[in-house]
Amino acid sequence: MSGSTTSQFKENAVRQLADVDLRQALTKSKGHFTGGRQNAMDKLPEFDALRDQARDLKDHVLENLDFYLETYEQNVIASGGQVHWARTAKDAQDIVLDICRSVDATSVNKGKSMIGEECDINEALEANGIRAVETDLGEYIIQIRNERPSHIIAPAVHLTKAQVETSFRETHTHLDPDRILEEPPTLLEEARTVLRKKYFEAEVGITGANFLVAETGSSIIVTNEGNGDLSQLLPKVHIVLASIEKVVPTLEDASTFLRVLARSATGQDFSVYTTVSTGPRRSTDPDGPEQYHVILLDNGRTGMLGTEFHEMLRCIRCGACMNHCPVYQSVGGHAYGWVYPGPMGAVLSPSLLGVDEAGHLPNASTFCGRCEEVCPVRIPLPKLMRHWREREFERHLTPRAARTGIRLWAFFAQRPGLYQMATGLQMRLMGWMGRRKGRFSSVPLAKGWTKYRDLPAPEGKTFQQQWAGRK
């Protein structure tokens, strides 16, 4: 898991906040996702009941995860496919490389896969002389810019069209330099033409999986572009990268998740392409892959089962939590420094990367609770973030000044009389000091606040005093 800059969240965030292009891109995307989800919800009275069922179904699966994985494996084999188990990201890389070498692959097409990102599959392929081509438009854009996705369903959401244009001009040097390329349709057209060629060149196609169906041994992907389908239909070999918690019992169960997934993600009732793949092509099939491999990845997930982070394994990767998160919407996904940003990343990354590397991410939260409110499988994200904060505190990873401050506050909070007297005095003092301007442009110990705005001076009484006065 190379390339994580998660430990530098603060520095990353400061840099991102000053990025004018990012501000512009995030402002544009914000209402799009939240408004879309609201619309989809309004049109489906059963939405909340479906979320309850989705939550219960995932809990049922996790409780019997070993059983469903074994059943799934049997059914993949029965349909002519192969299952590989990867304990770590490195295992997954090795398995992918072995399969690619077995067919002398020089070129691999990728449909969008977060597990692929988690395992740095592209880097592993390139290091071994195999070209990896991302075919999802957003993934393609960030691949040629040598960036990580900044959002789990909209990888290039941090970019403006002008930035995409610049990258295309730099990469597609075989095309006329004077071509007009300003608007999104011309950019899409160019990407479509360039990528179309590559579909026919790859020996191996790699996709992720939104769900694995135990009943039938099938993998399901959900896309809008159709790139995942061309990536798996045209090459000789189809490899599915999936983490172990993706398994569901039946097609009916998958349908329940499908009904909440797109609505929560983009606000569509249903994604354009929902594809159920089972094994390799059959003897009479005119097309489709000759080999079908599934790689089941653990990479730290079994360590979350049965712990206070168990519920995080319900996540179906819709991105609603980050679309509704005031912190994500300010700093963008890259500040989080790794594959999974926003509230789900703040809970998942410390589990997968370790608390030393990512344990501070849950501090980047206002605890407004929107993420839990919109989660299609009702993951109590704020509660889970709080668990990480406790762990970080217990392990003395919190900065000393913060620890002292919290201790001091706890001392007063346990003594209400003293607390009221101290805060009363403080308010009077600050009110007196700020009487001329009505605000402070700097306050000791609060530079982080006053650097960007003034602190209004109190007008005299504390909240508790005013409350008591009203009664």
Add this chain to the structure above:
Amino acid sequence: MTAGRDEILGAIRRSLGRSGPVDDSRAAELRARMAKPARNLIPARADLPPSEVIDLFRSQAEGVFATVDRVADMSEVPQVLTEYLKRENLPSQVVMAPDPSLDQAPWDNQPLLEIRRCLPVESDMVSVTSAPAAIAETGTLAMFSGADHPSTLNFLPETHVVVLPVNRIGKNYEDVWDLIRQRIADGEGDLNDLMPRTVNLITGPSRSGDIEQTLLLGAHGPRRLHIILVDSDDAA
């Protein structure tokens, strides 16, 4: 990598506080749950009389940028197809699925229409297929891979025309799963007790919002999805 397999399954069991696999009675219960898959909550949206189910399918499909024609029977399909191609300024060469249900249409009465029935190649602009099922709930078409329907027909050409007898329009996704199970039970094609290799649920033409969230049609798959609804699938 059997070592990885045993380690992962062992780690799951330890984390769940079990020393081994689920006990026999639980395993039997879970197996029974999969053997007879129960339907979960299904939205009432498509719970309508048959004619309204068709209308719902149509309005949902049009809502996701598919275009729809409706004809009385298969005899009208070739002409409607020719007119559509003309209207959209598309070539009259089409690549058509070797699906026998399409044979009922009198293709010969459109002499300008050039039809190849095989796999599509990169230069093919228009594909014509049928769909074994459709879902009114979200205006979704269901396609099954097989000798009579190469899956690449659904993705490679820029325009995909689908001939859909209205009696194939079901209400929900669950109806499609039941249909597949029925086909497996009937031993149809070369399913051999298996799902078709590829089941495509298709809801509108290909799209992307990856550049500044601007909705654009035709990202990698078809730019246009045109559905010809056929009221009676008799040859007439």
